[in-house]
Amino acid sequence: MLFREIHILEKKLNERKLLGNLRAMSIDEDRIDFLSNDYLGLARSKDLKISIDASFLNLQESNKINGSTGSRLLSGNHKYAEYVEQKLAAIFKAEAALIFNSGYNANLSILSCVPQKSDTIICDELIHASLIDGARLSFAKRLSFRHNDLEDLEKKLIHAEGEKFVVVESIYSMDGDMCPLESLIEVCEKYHAHIILDEAHSTGLWGNNGNGILCEKNLHDKIFARIYTFGKGMGVHGACICGSQLLKDYLINFARPFIYTTAMPLHSYVAIASAFDYLQSNTHERQALFANIDLFKKLFAKYNSSYLSLLQPSNSAIQVITTSGNERAKRVAAQLRNKKFEVRAILSPTVKAGEERLRICLHAYNTKKEIDDLTCTLSELLKHNDTILL
Ligand SMILES: Cc1ncc(COP(=O)(O)O)c(C=O)c1O
Known part of the structure; x- marks a missing residue:
């Protein structure tokens, strides 16, 4: 019984490997955060920590x-x-x-x-x-x-x-x-x-x-x-x-x-x-976040005029660039990571096949330069990966 179970687990993991969508955990390296859900930066806010500690002491x-x-x-x-x-x-x-x-x-x-x-x-x-x-x-x-x-x-x-x-x-x-x-x-x-x-x-x-x-x-x-x-x-x-x-x-x-x-x-x-x-x-984090969302959309349009249709309509902190196919999405995400941007590919079956994507999370603490560099790098990578596919 135990042997059979192990066999099934291995088989299913191997299937994932073959499909290119095996999941694994990693530890954050020193990259620019376009991944986390900490949209306002409160998870790392020292001021918030001080007030949590003070209330807890009370x-x-x-x-x-x-x-x-x-x-x-x-x-x-x-x-x-x-x-x-x-x-x-x-x-x-x-x-x-x-x-x-x-x-x-x-x-x-x-x-x-x-x-x-x-x-x-x-x-x-x-x-x-x-x-x-x-x-x-x-x-x-x-x-x-x-x-x-x-x-x-x-x-x-x-x-x-x-x-x-x-x-x-x-x-x-x-x-x-x-x-x-x-x-x-x-x-x-x-x-x-x-x-x-x-x-x-x-x-x-x-x-x-x-x-x-x-x-x-x-x-x-x-x-x-x-x-x-x-x-x-x-x-x-x-x-x-x-x-x-x-x-x-x-x-x-x-x-x-x-x-x-x-x-x-x-x-x-x-x-x-x-x-x-x-x-x-404190409202400055929210103002900074929404300013960054606008900036990302403007700069993406500026550097990526031929790929504008890949950017999905969104006014939120979650911005999505569709890159059909698990391999292509993973390749662009890996290339971005090599350039120090923490961006993840969302693969099928998490999303439908054909709708694989790069999911970019914007934050209040992303600097203008980081957003400029990301959108500019994206334009090089999207062009490059188009050429690979031809
Ligand atoms: C829409 C939605 N609902 C619920 C959850 C789960 O929330 P939690 O991370 O607090 O378990 C998530 C997490 O990603 C989510 O995206």
Whole structure:
């Protein structure tokens, strides 16, 4: 039995090697960061660290300062966790917020337990793996609609049975483009469908105090549930689901990734609260990020006029250059890394075959020179790789 299992593992890894998409971990080298999700630079902010340390010191009278000791339903709850949840509910203009150890856990939680067997989950085809995995764990019927195509969504909604749940992201993680929220809400209202919105890549970046695109558009009352993550723009860790008190009570009772896991340590709650306090009094990182996004698009157009169609439309920190084929995407990414730019290729099957790409993440701390050098180098490499292919 064990021997057979090992054989299968090897076989599957060899298949990946042959397809050129074997995954491996690496340690960051000293390259220019166009890769991480630390869009605002808060993960490396000394000022934020000082305020996290100070708040944490203030809570030292508490026990459980190193570990939480259990699930929040057993010994792992803390009054400070409840305080942070109230704070988050106020920031995200929701009746209630429930904190999860990660965005992955939050997505697994809500999708696996809210839709029931007789219900239908309808997902944008480009949603994140964590939402797909959550939907897979549910007993509901699962459908998908073409990316951002509301006509296709409507076709699926017409025939959908039971309670209908439409799952989208405000900024799509692999494409960096936005969900057309206003029109999506209109379509969903027509069919009484509930929207589950993942704001992982807009949390901290859009909205007052970083409260995301939905709140910025003042549409927060129109959506059943929203997921905000803190490991990207907020520079810390964890996530929360915002919605009604009823939803929160339900998740506490039925969300297995919430119930059957050790709660985050106190320090993580302090970090989340401090990061939001920091954003409230600091806007320069967000201004710098959005200026860098504009600059990248301008310079890419300047140096790459013959390759402009490869740059996908995106106003977010995630910029995508499609380079069909795993080999080509990997080659350009490796050449960029040789030139000290940390950029990764996104390969199939993570994206559809033919849509392999370079995914460039912009940050508040990227300098003008770094962005100029990157876009200029890209023009040489794209030309060079075209010649190789001929
Ligand atoms: C859209 C989206 N949702 C959820 C997650 C998971 O969040 P976390 O990293 O906090 O587990 C990610 C992570 O990449 C993501 O891109």
